[in-house]
Each structure stands twice: as C-alpha cells, then as structure tokens.
Amino acid sequence: xxxxxxxxxxxxxxxxxxxxxxxxxxxxxxxxxxxxxxxxxxxxxxxxxxxxxxxxxxxxxxxxxxxxxxxxxxxxxxxxxxxxxxxxxxxxxxxxxxxxxxxxxxxxxxxxxxxxxxxxxxxxxxxxxxxxxxxxxxxxxxxxxxxxxxxxxxxxxxxxxxxxxxxxxxxxxxxxxxxxxxxxxxxxxxxxxxxxxxxxxxxxxxxxxxxxxxxxxxxxxxxxxxxxxxxxxxxxxxxxx
Numbered sequence: 001x002x003x004x005x006x007x008x009x010x011x012x013x014x015x016x017x018x019x020x021x022x023x024x025x026x027x028x029x030x031x032x033x034x035x036x037x038x039x040x041x042x043x044x045x046x047x048x049x050x051x052x053x054x055x056x057x058x059x060x061x062x063x064x065x066x067x068x069x070x071x072x073x074x075x076x077x078x079x080x081x082x083x084x085x086x087x088x089x090x091x092x093x094x095x096x097x098x099x100x101x102x103x104x105x106x107x108x109x110x111x112x113x114x115x116x117x118x119x120x121x122x123x124x125x126x127x128x129x130x131x132x133x134x135x136x137x138x139x140x141x142x143x144x145x146x147x148x149x150x151x152x153x154x155x156x157x158x159x160x161x162x163x164x165x166x167x168x169x170x171x172x173x174x175x176x177x178x179x180x181x182x183x184x185x186x187x188x189x190x191x192x193x194x195x196x197x198x199x200x201x202x203x204x205x206x207x208x209x210x211x212x213x214x215x216x217x218x219x220x221x222x223x224x225x226x227x228x229x230x231x232x233x234x235x236x237x238x239x240x241x
Contacts, residue, residue: 039148051085
C-alpha cells in the first residue's frame with residue numbers, strides 16, 4: 001500500500017507460508033566448520049525499496065537515480081530493458097548477497113500506474129544490472145539449485161564468478177560452472193556403464209595341465225620288456241645269494 005503496488009502471485013503465496021527465508025550451511029576444514037552457502041529471501045519488513053533515498057547523509061548528496069545511465073542499450077535484440085533507479089521503476093531488495101550485490105524484485109513500468117509485471121534482477125557492486133528470471137518461482141529454483149554458493153549470481157553476468165568462488169563451484173556444482181563444456185560435449189558428464197565389465201565373473205579360469213607327449217607303441221613295448229628283464233635279473237641274483 002505504501003508504494004502502490006501489488007506483490008506477484010507466487011511471491012505473495014511464499015510470504016503467506018513464511019515471512020522470509022534464510023538457510024546457511026558450512027564445510028569442515030581441519031575439524032573447524034567454515035560458513036559457505038547462504039540462501040536468503042528477505043522478510044516483508046526488510047523488503048526495502050532502492051533508489052529513493054540518498055546514499056549519504058550530506059545535504060544535496062547524490063542518489064542512485066543520479067547514477068542512471070540512459071546511454072545504455074535497452075531492449076535491443078534479446079536483451080531485456082534494464083531497470084531504472086528513478087521513478088520509472090520500483091525496486092525492492094530480496095537478498096543482500098552478503099555484500100556481493102543485491103537481488104531485486106523489479107517493477108519496470110511504474111508510470112503512470114505501476115504494472116503488475118515483475119522480474120528478478122541482480123545488481124552487482126559496480127551498480128550494473130543483470131537479468132536473472134521473469135518470476136520469483138524461477139529465481140527460487142535457481143537459488144536452491146546453486147546451493148547458495150558464494151557469488152553464484154555472478155554466473156549470470158558477462159564476467160562470471162571469481163576464481164575463489166569457481167573452486168567451490170568445481171567442488172559442489174561442477175556441471176553448473178562447466179555449462180559451455182556440457183553444451184559442446186553432451187556425453188562428457190554421462191556415466192557410461194558397461195554391464196559386461198561390472199558384472200563380469202571373478203572366477204579364475206582353470207589352468208589346463210599339459211599332458212606328456214604320447215610315446216609310439218613300439219617304444220612302449222621295448223620299455224616294458226627291458227623293465228621285465230631287469231626284474232628277472234634281480235630275482236636271479238637274489239636266489240644265488
């Protein structure tokens with residue numbers, strides 16, 4: 001009522017279930033937990049509007065509206081029109097991103113009447129806008145999918161995440177950070193399972209003993225006669241004794 005706008009239906013249903021959302025998770029390094037992931041949706045009371053107040057307490061200090069650059073290309077090709085800090089747009093902070101930027105709910109057409117159409121945009125620390133999603137539901141899915149990893153919103157910018165954040169992505173979300181590789185090689189992340197190798201029997205193959213070469217019949221008979229002759233001679237010698 002204060003800003004003469006209506007929340008989108010999906011965001012209104014979210015706030016009817018819970019007044020905001022915050023979830024953090026940690027990793028253990030050297031038996032010491034270190035906070036890593038953070039997923040935040042501001043409560044209704046913290047759904048602050050951006051652009052209306054001065055950045056400094058000094059008189060005649062500049063506001064965010066003074067930093068609007070109308071020379072940017074807007075709405076050309078597939079690029080959506082960027083939000084404005086002045087009265088043309090209404091901007092509300094959804095996630096402070098731990099100081100790495102701001103995720104904002106944007107009403108891009110606020111004049112003469114606020115349009116119910118909203119989008120989710122990311123405002124980086126250099127005050128550049130980056131489009132994220134058209135609906136809150138789609139953004140919420142992105143938030144969960146990226147596990148709230150540090151600077152995950154920068155994956156949707158032209159300059160990407162920092163090298164340090166990329167290390168965490170490679171550890172916990174390798175496919176997300178390697179989307180270019182995934183699009184080039186569709187089978188690079190497919191687990192190729194060969195049932196013949198996995199279920200191959202581990203029984204050892206019995207080793208066949210080599211048979212001695214068979215002797216010809218004639219030599220076998222002569223060997224038998226020689227053996228019997230030796231036996232008879234031994235018997236004769238024993239009888240003489």
